[in-house]
Amino acid sequence: MNAPGSTRDRILGAAELLFAQRGFDGASLRQLTATAGVNLAAVNYHFGSKEKLVEEVFRRRLDALNANRMAALAQLGSEHPATLEEVLTAYIRPALELSHDGNGALFMRVLARAFAEHDDTLRRFLSENYGHVMRQFTAEFARLLPQLSKPELYWRIDLVTGALTHAMSGFGMIQRKDDVSEQAHREQTMQHLIRFAAAGLSHP
Amino acid sequence: MNAPGSTRDRILGAAELLFAQRGFDGASLRQLTATAGVNLAAVNYHFGSKEKLVEEVFRRRLDALNANRMAALAQLGSEHPATLEEVLTAYIRPALELSHDGNGALFMRVLARAFAEHDDTLRRFLSENYGHVMRQFTAEFARLLPQLSKPELYWRIDLVTGALTHAMSGFGMIQRKDDVSEQAHREQTMQHLIRFAAAGLSHP
DNA sequence: CGTATGCTCAAACGATCGTTTGAATCGTGC
DNA sequence: GCACGATTCAAACGATCGTTTGAGCATACG
Numbered sequence: 001m002n003a004p005g006s007t008r009d010r011i012l013g014a015a016e017l018l019f020a021q022r023g024f025d026g027a028s029l030r031q032l033t034a035t036a037g038v039n040l041a042a043v044n045y046h047f048g049s050k051e052k053l054v055e056e057v058f059r060r061r062l063d064a065l066n067a068n069r070m071a072a073l074a075q076l077g078s079e080h081p082a083t084l085e086e087v088l089t090a091y092i093r094p095a096l097e098l099s100h101d102g103n104g105a106l107f108m109r110v111l112a113r114a115f116a117e118h119d120d121t122l123r124r125f126l127s128e129n130y131g132h133v134m135r136q137f138t139a140e141f142a143r144l145l146p147q148l149s150k151p152e153l154y155w156r157i158d159l160v161t162g163a164l165t166h167a168m169s170g171f172g173m174i175q176r177k178d179d180v181s182e183q184a185h186r187e188q189t190m191q192h193l194i195r196f197a198a199a200g201l202s203h204p
Numbered sequence: 205m206n207a208p209g210s211t212r213d214r215i216l217g218a219a220e221l222l223f224a225q226r227g228f229d230g231a232s233l234r235q236l237t238a239t240a241g242v243n244l245a246a247v248n249y250h251f252g253s254k255e256k257l258v259e260e261v262f263r264r265r266l267d268a269l270n271a272n273r274m275a276a277l278a279q280l281g282s283e284h285p286a287t288l289e290e291v292l293t294a295y296i297r298p299a300l301e302l303s304h305d306g307n308g309a310l311f312m313r314v315l316a317r318a319f320a321e322h323d324d325t326l327r328r329f330l331s332e333n334y335g336h337v338m339r340q341f342t343a344e345f346a347r348l349l350p351q352l353s354k355p356e357l358y359w360r361i362d363l364v365t366g367a368l369t370h371a372m373s374g375f376g377m378i379q380r381k382d383d384v385s386e387q388a389h390r391e392q393t394m395q396h397l398i399r400f401a402a403a404g405l406s407h408p
Numbered sequence: 409c410g411t412a413t414g415c416t417c418a419a420a421c422g423a424t425c426g427t428t429t430g431a432a433t434c435g436t437g438c
Numbered sequence: 439g440c441a442c443g444a445t446t447c448a449a450a451c452g453a454t455c456g457t458t459t460g461a462g463c464a465t466a467c468g
Contacts, residue, residue: 007445007446023227023229023321025227025229025230026229028424028425028426029425029426029427030424030425030426038446039445039446039447039448040426040427040447040448041427041428041429041446041447041448042445042446042447043426043427044426044427044428045444045445045446046445049426049427050426050427109322112320113320113321115320115370116316116317116319116320116321116370116373117227117317117320118313118373118374152396155396155400156400158370158371158374159367159368159370159371159396159397159400160367161370162366162367162368162369162370162371163363163364163366163367163370163404164363164366165366165370166319166320166362166363166365166366166367166369166370167362167363167366169320169322170362192356192359192363193363195407196359196360196363196404196407198407199403199404199407200367200400200403200404203399203400203402203403203407211415211416232454232455232456233455233456233457234454234455234456242416243415243416243417243418244417244418244456244457245416245417245418245457245458245459246415246416246417247456247457248456248457248458249415249416250415253456253457254456254457
């Protein structure tokens with residue numbers, strides 16, 4: 001059902017590319033199926049409609065991304081109480097790894113677009129399926145920053161979310177020559193993001 | 205040519221509303237002219253094309269917004285060297301006042317969408333017409349934060365820009381009952397944004 | 409009064425959209 | 439080899455898109 005060269009997967013790959021480049025409305029099913037090298041009717045056959053295809057593009061990436069975040073968070077509390085930087089790392093590192101993995105960077109663009117579009121249907125979909133992740137991290141932040149009122153904390157989390165979404169939507173357009181400099185650059189980038197987020201969350 | 209009840213202005217107002225709600229592609233000229241209460245052909249008559257209308261929506265707001273920013277910045281250096289918070293205020297306050305002025309809030313949504321869309325045509329338009337503003341503010345930040353390398357500074361400015369764009373695209377959806385609480389709330393909001401931005405820019 | 413100019417209007421243009429259809433083709437188990 | 443479900447295909451559907459057209463209306467100037 002999900003073989004890497006299957007019609008279904010080629011459609012999802014082309015959808016990620018074209019949704020990132022031209023948006024959900026701007027990318028037509030004819031461009032999309034031509035890019036994927038499949039018949040026009042294949043989208044409605046395999047996914048039912050264009051809107052269901054959009055949901056599947058999100059589900060495929062976000063299932064893994066948020067599972068990685070929860071796993072990283074669960075692994076923290078084992079020995080000592082987690083620090084703010086550690087919790088931020090658990091949130092950011094999975095997204096950053098996705099951003100540097102082939103088509104994953106394209107998906108971060110798609111995600112940033114969806115954020116900016118304020119689409120109620122998609123927001124409800126994200127909230128219902130992945131809301132528990134943000135709730136868990138918010139609880140951790142509240143524990144680590146007890147001096148902040150709840151509105152104040154929500155303000156800062158919202159600002160950090162906006163900064164990270166904006167930043168990661170610009171990644172992955174350049175390919176590095178070897179894995180060493182690639183991995184070094186990723187660690188450096190993550191330090192930027194984590195220190196920025198920590199400063200924005202915890203400033204007096 | 206720009207009378208407040210003119211066909212031209214009614215089109216611009218409806219365009220701001222529908223572009224914010226449904227995006228540039230999603231808002232059709234038929235919905236748009238119906239909302240404005242004008243004939244379908246009026247858009248092409250007054251603006252030439254839909255794309256020119258989009259540019260005019262940006263131009264109308266950004267001319268005033270960036271002029272206010274430059275004026276606020278110029279007014280700073282008169283007596284003593286400006287502080288980081290003052291420079292940030294010069295950048296943020298005009299945008300925040302626009303966000304709380306009727307349809308201005310809708311425009312901030314349009315602006316956030318345009319940022320997320322990574323459209324090259326629009327980016328070039330913004331860079332050519334308003335690039336000098338960002339360059340001026342960047343120079344001020346570089347002066348106030350000499351300990352940061354240039355790449356480091358650009359990183360932080362990009363993150364702050366993302367946070368502010370994301371935050372302000374969510375404003376103005378609620379109307380307050382009186383001008384007093386309205387203005388108090390705006391000042392409080394601006395303090396949030398400025399302190400967050402200052403912390404993100406200047407952390408060690 | 410006549411007419412030129414700026415603007416509005418209903419109607420239509422060709423293009424493109426998402427979706428549906430029914431026949432053709434493929435792959436498997438009997 | 440044959441039947442049957444799964445998949446692919448070319449073709450067409452009605453709807454909607456941005457744009458153009460040419461007639462109609464207004465207002466101001468000689």
